[in-house]
Amino acid sequence: MQTDKTESLLHIARSIVAKVPYCMAITVTEAGHANARIVEPYSLSEHWSVRFLTGRQCRKVQEMQHAGRMTLSYQCDEDHAYVTLLGQAKVLDHDPALKSTLWRKNSDLWFPGGPFDPDVVVIELRVEQIELWCLKLGVAPPPLGLQAAILKRDGAEWITLVG
Numbered sequence: 001m002q003t004d005k006t007e008s009l010l011h012i013a014r015s016i017v018a019k020v021p022y023c024m025a026i027t028v029t030e031a032g033h034a035n036a037r038i039v040e041p042y043s044l045s046e047h048w049s050v051r052f053l054t055g056r057q058c059r060k061v062q063e064m065q066h067a068g069r070m071t072l073s074y075q076c077d078e079d080h081a082y083v084t085l086l087g088q089a090k091v092l093d094h095d096p097a098l099k100s101t102l103w104r105k106n107s108d109l110w111f112p113g114g115p116f117d118p119d120v121v122v123i124e125l126r127v128e129q130i131e132l133w134c135l136k137l138g139v140a141p142p143p144l145g146l147q148a149a150i151l152k153r154d155g156a157e158w159i160t161l162v163g
Contacts, residue, residue: 006160009149012139013083013132017044017075025052026071027063029130035063041072041104048127048153050085053102053111056093062087070125081134083089084148090121103144128153139163 025039041052070089075082099115131148149163
């Protein structure tokens with residue numbers, strides 16, 4: 001059973017993510033180097049997964065497939081906050097209807113072949129851990145906000161590790 005504190009932190013994290021149209025997708029190379037780049041994710045699902053479109057040949061796809069993991073980091077200047085989502089990531093590329101439902105007006109800029117182009121893939125991150133810091137709402141664990149609140153998925157539930 002999730003505590004009221006955990007529920008509150010999840011609510012704050014979800015509200016911050018909803019305010020941020022772009023985030024940094026971070027992957028790790030085989031040599032252990034982190035690479036970050038901007039992506040335009042879709043809304044968090046009810047079950048804490050996030051999807052975005054990208055090109056099959058992008059280095060983030062190869063790095064994510066190698067590690068099986070990805071991090072998405074959202075910065076919200078308005079709230080003096082950030083949320084980092086960490087978890088398992090996979091490529092969903094066998095469902096043209098899914099790509100069509102995720103297609104945005106500006107998607108043609110990056111993918112002129114349209115949603116049925118075989119180079120267009122969907123990345124899905126299943127969130128396993130959340131880091132959250134929000135000065136505006138007082139989510140800044142001691143000492144004096146030098147660390148983030150950390151929530152971890154435990155099966156279908158979330159637990160607060162730091163907060």
